[in-house]
Amino acid sequence: MRDEAFANFRNVEVGNIKDSILYRSASPVDNTHNCAPIVDKLVQSVGVKYIVNLSDSETDLIEHINKSDFDSPYFLSLYNNGNVLPLSMDAQFKGDSFIESLAKALTSMSNNPGPYLIHCVEGKDRTGYVVMIIEALLGASYEEIIDDYMITYDNYYDITPIADSERYNTIKEKNIDLMLHYVIGDEEEKQNLAKISDYSAYVRAYLLSIGMDEEAINRLIQNLSKSITFLNIIVYQSYI
Numbered sequence: 001m002r003d004e005a006f007a008n009f010r011n012v013e014v015g016n017i018k019d020s021i022l023y024r025s026a027s028p029v030d031n032t033h034n035c036a037p038i039v040d041k042l043v044q045s046v047g048v049k050y051i052v053n054l055s056d057s058e059t060d061l062i063e064h065i066n067k068s069d070f071d072s073p074y075f076l077s078l079y080n081n082g083n084v085l086p087l088s089m090d091a092q093f094k095g096d097s098f099i100e101s102l103a104k105a106l107t108s109m110s111n112n113p114g115p116y117l118i119h120c121v122e123g124k125d126r127t128g129y130v131v132m133i134i135e136a137l138l139g140a141s142y143e144e145i146i147d148d149y150m151i152t153y154d155n156y157y158d159i160t161p162i163a164d165s166e167r168y169n170t171i172k173e174k175n176i177d178l179m180l181h182y183v184i185g186d187e188e189e190k191q192n193l194a195k196i197s198d199y200s201a202y203v204r205a206y207l208l209s210i211g212m213d214e215e216a217i218n219r220l221i222q223n224l225s226k227s228i229t230f231l232n233i234i235v236y237q238s239y240i
Helices: 036-045 058-065 073-080 096-111 125-137 142-157 165-183 200-209 214-224 228-237
Strands: 022-025 050-053 084-086 116-119
Touching: 022 036, 022 125, 036 073, 050 073, 050 096, 058 073, 058 084, 073 084, 084 096, 096 125, 096 214, 116 125, 125 142, 125 165, 125 200, 125 214, 142 165, 165 200, 200 214
Parallel strands: 022 116, 050 084, 050 116
Antiparallel strands: none
């Protein structure tokens, strides 16, 4: 298995997200799955400048750093320079804790230059949910969002539409589809998600509802977007 797959590390380049600005992975500091040093080297190789750590508290980080098997010097340099945000987020995306952490994560990214890394322990569900919000805000299609989310399950469990279609569809429907319905305000799941051509206005409204402001959302888009034209379009759409 390649290091990238073992570490669940990848560049997120869908919708209008520019290349080499947003990465996702397993943890570069929590070595529970014996891949943190590999993640650390990959993060350094692409020049990540800011890390959003969804899984750990500040206390957790100190404990990981003080363990005898800690071997992530690049992470440590970012942490010592104040460029790691620990959020200790849970995976209940309708809960207050998740919502508060999501707003903090995205606001912090709007205030700090990338490239960015978003991670939890495995880089699976919490990371998948937060990255999905960003992808949808930046114009990714339903197919792009699903494909990126499900790469993790291929990396870890060999679950693909061909190899294991039943489990693939169950994970898609119970995880990412549920959150997409929630974000677009369709809790009875009446809409066909694949027929929605642009999620960006829905996501902007959702982010405003959880406490982000227009300026922070616009800065986030500007930091991540391939072109300023996209920012102009989404701001215009939010007012019509």
